[in-house]
Amino acid sequence: MSNRAAARFGGVQKSATYAVFDMVAQMRAQGVEVLDLGGGEPDFDTPAHVVDEAVNALRDGFTHYTPSRGLPDLLDAIATKLAKDNGITVDPATDVIVTPSAKHALFAALMTVLDPGDELLVPTPSWVSYTAMARLIGARPVQIALDGANGFRITRELLEEHVSPRTKALLVNSPNNPTGHCLTHDEARAISRFAAEHDILLISDEIYEKIVYDGREHLSLGALACCADRTITVNGFSKGYAMTGWRLGYAAGPTDLMAQMLKVQQHTVGCTGSFVQRGGIAALTGAQEPVREMVEQYARRRALVVRELDSLPGVVCSAPDGAFYAFADIRGTGFADAASFAQWVLERTGVALMPGSAFGPGGEGFVRLSFATSPEVLRAACERIGRALAERA
Numbered sequence: 001m002s003n004r005a006a007a008r009f010g011g012v013q014k015s016a017t018y019a020v021f022d023m024v025a026q027m028r029a030q031g032v033e034v035l036d037l038g039g040g041e042p043d044f045d046t047p048a049h050v051v052d053e054a055v056n057a058l059r060d061g062f063t064h065y066t067p068s069r070g071l072p073d074l075l076d077a078i079a080t081k082l083a084k085d086n087g088i089t090v091d092p093a094t095d096v097i098v099t100p101s102a103k104h105a106l107f108a109a110l111m112t113v114l115d116p117g118d119e120l121l122v123p124t125p126s127w128v129s130y131t132a133m134a135r136l137i138g139a140r141p142v143q144i145a146l147d148g149a150n151g152f153r154i155t156r157e158l159l160e161e162h163v164s165p166r167t168k169a170l171l172v173n174s175p176n177n178p179t180g181h182c183l184t185h186d187e188a189r190a191i192s193r194f195a196a197e198h199d200i201l202l203i204s205d206e207i208y209e210k211i212v213y214d215g216r217e218h219l220s221l222g223a224l225a226c227c228a229d230r231t232i233t234v235n236g237f238s239k240g241y242a243m244t245g246w247r248l249g250y251a252a253g254p255t256d257l258m259a260q261m262l263k264v265q266q267h268t269v270g271c272t273g274s275f276v277q278r279g280g281i282a283a284l285t286g287a288q289e290p291v292r293e294m295v296e297q298y299a300r301r302r303a304l305v306v307r308e309l310d311s312l313p314g315v316v317c318s319a320p321d322g323a324f325y326a327f328a329d330i331r332g333t334g335f336a337d338a339a340s341f342a343q344w345v346l347e348r349t350g351v352a353l354m355p356g357s358a359f360g361p362g363g364e365g366f367v368r369l370s371f372a373t374s375p376e377v378l379r380a381a382c383e384r385i386g387r388a389l390a391e392r393a
Helices: 007-011 016-029 048-059 072-086 102-113 129-137 156-162 185-198 255-266 274-285 289-310 338-349 375-392
Strands: 096-099 119-124 140-145 167-173 201-205 231-236 249-252 325-329 366-370
Touching: 007 129, 048 274, 072 096, 072 249, 072 274, 096 102, 096 255, 102 129, 102 167, 102 201, 102 231, 102 249, 102 255, 119 129, 119 156, 129 140, 140 156, 156 185, 167 185, 185 201, 231 255, 249 255, 289 325, 289 375, 338 366, 338 375
Parallel strands: 119 140, 119 167, 167 201, 201 231
Antiparallel strands: 096 249, 231 249, 325 366
């Protein structure tokens, strides 16, 4: 057999973010000092009370299967959190599923709503795995290039330009990776009216919801009355609670859709780790001060990075509304594209960035820098890039 893999992989590329991780690891193995700003992982430890609960669960022998939907206490805690923080009302017994990562929740949600040949609208710049997931399912991702000059806002006009009779769902991420943009009320109204008029479903990825700045209020599409019965909300613990390695997420949505999504869970992973779920209960019901402290430190780093980047020749950087990424416009530097700039910076300065083009057509001309690292590393990285650009001029 000339090609033993399924044809669906023909249109799926390897993850661009993991490609950068691999390149950084290879350079470090060769003794090169690399300042890695390409990743998307908090540099903080998981809050101690969360770790303690999981460790106690292990010591208590809580290491066996749980109900596929999740531990009842965690389902209740998630439902309470959604009502209090997001204005979303769900029945924990039927409308919530605990998953091993928000990433799995997204894939299960897309598997639930998309048939082969269906179209998924994906405003870009967007996380690299959205389009790959759709293609793996056999659906067609339709990328919508947002305009950086407009703050990467989603407009009704753009949505209408890309909708078709095959459109089944729209995937929205707020706060956005990589731009840091948070949905406005105007955007939410435009999305809700568009979805209702065309009778399409909404997938709302809210994994960065706890990381917002300047007193902004996180806005959940599922809280809008006209969206409640057509929205699957995906969230998790990785970013807000610094629990990336725990692989703990959840999805919440209409009862009929969640009943089908539960089948995906049961026939793939079965259930989420038992002691991991106990840690999730502690995260939601315990002290939230560690989260607030993390966000305060991110805010200080944001100010540092935006100030430093915006002072570099040919670079323009606006402050992100949320998440922990700076999305800098490098079109004034004279490079042909973002990938060329990122490669030059890595080879010349040892600073790893993500080219905006990796996040879809809306990201060309930009680069993403994570400020989920120490101020010392951030300052050193910006100084290296600045010196290299000055020498090149």
